[in-house]
Amino acid sequence: MPKGIPPLKIVAGIVIVLILLAGAAYIFALPKLSGGSFFPVLPGTTGTPTPLATPVVTEPTPALVATIEVPPTPVPDPFPDAYQVKELFSFNEGRYASRATVYRYWMNATYQWHNDMDNRYYTEKPKQGFKYLFVFVNIENIGTDGYPYPKSGMIRVHNDGDVYYVDPSHHLPDKSTDRDAIPVEIKEVETQSDYFNLERVEDYGYSHGTTQDFVYPGQGNAVDGYLIYQVPVYLKPADTYVEIQFDSNDRAAWKLG
Helix, strand or coil, rough: CCCCCCCCHHHHHHHHHHHHHHHHHHHHHHHHHHHHCCCCCCCCCCCCCCCCCCCCCCCCCCCCCCCCCCCCCCCCCCCCCCCCCCEEEECCCHHHHHHEEEEEEECCCCCEEECCCEHHHHHHHCCCEEEEEEEEEEEECCCCCCCCCCCCHHHHEEECCEEEEECCCCCCCCCCCCCCCCCEEEEECCCCECCCCEEECCCCEEEEEEEECEEEECHHHHHEEEEEEEEEEECCHEEEEEECCCCCCCCCEEEEC
């Protein structure tokens, strides 16, 4: 024993060293032996370690799904057996045998008609969003007896599910009994001929300003002329039909384009 060091101090020093070694073993060696983790308990704590925050995983924004445009359901063809312009439709038999055709059409935003009373042309304009469609029709009796022909109200225009009737505002030839009947001349078509190239075309059912209720045999007696309709500006010939109701049994339609 070194001289001058009291035995009590030596013993105390040994005890302190042993305590420090025991603490070091507890902190470093024990966790390795148990396979776990050890966190020293700090003063003022419970000794339970604060769990790590769960990381927030941000899902990637899904790509926008392309919108698939579904085409509109096509409108069924109202007249799958429609005739072409100038194609003849035969109807009736025997003494009333006949044939008919739509042989021309013309469309425009306006038209000019001549008034013989004051010798002037007047411009006709349709209602907003519409235009004029002229349809040229010929009905020929190839039988032996005359019969009533379909009037203008029985000739209809079909387009995109809508039906159009002859324009009632059109000025028809004058039929006054106290003077000669006067045909209405339309500047844009007045030089065109009828179906048989016999004379200039006039209003449907009229000849030289006069009309009759029957169609008689022979080309010269055929009912021929134009009918005028107000139709939408977007109307196209390829989607347009002219239907003629001849009687309760016979009807036909012509596709303009």
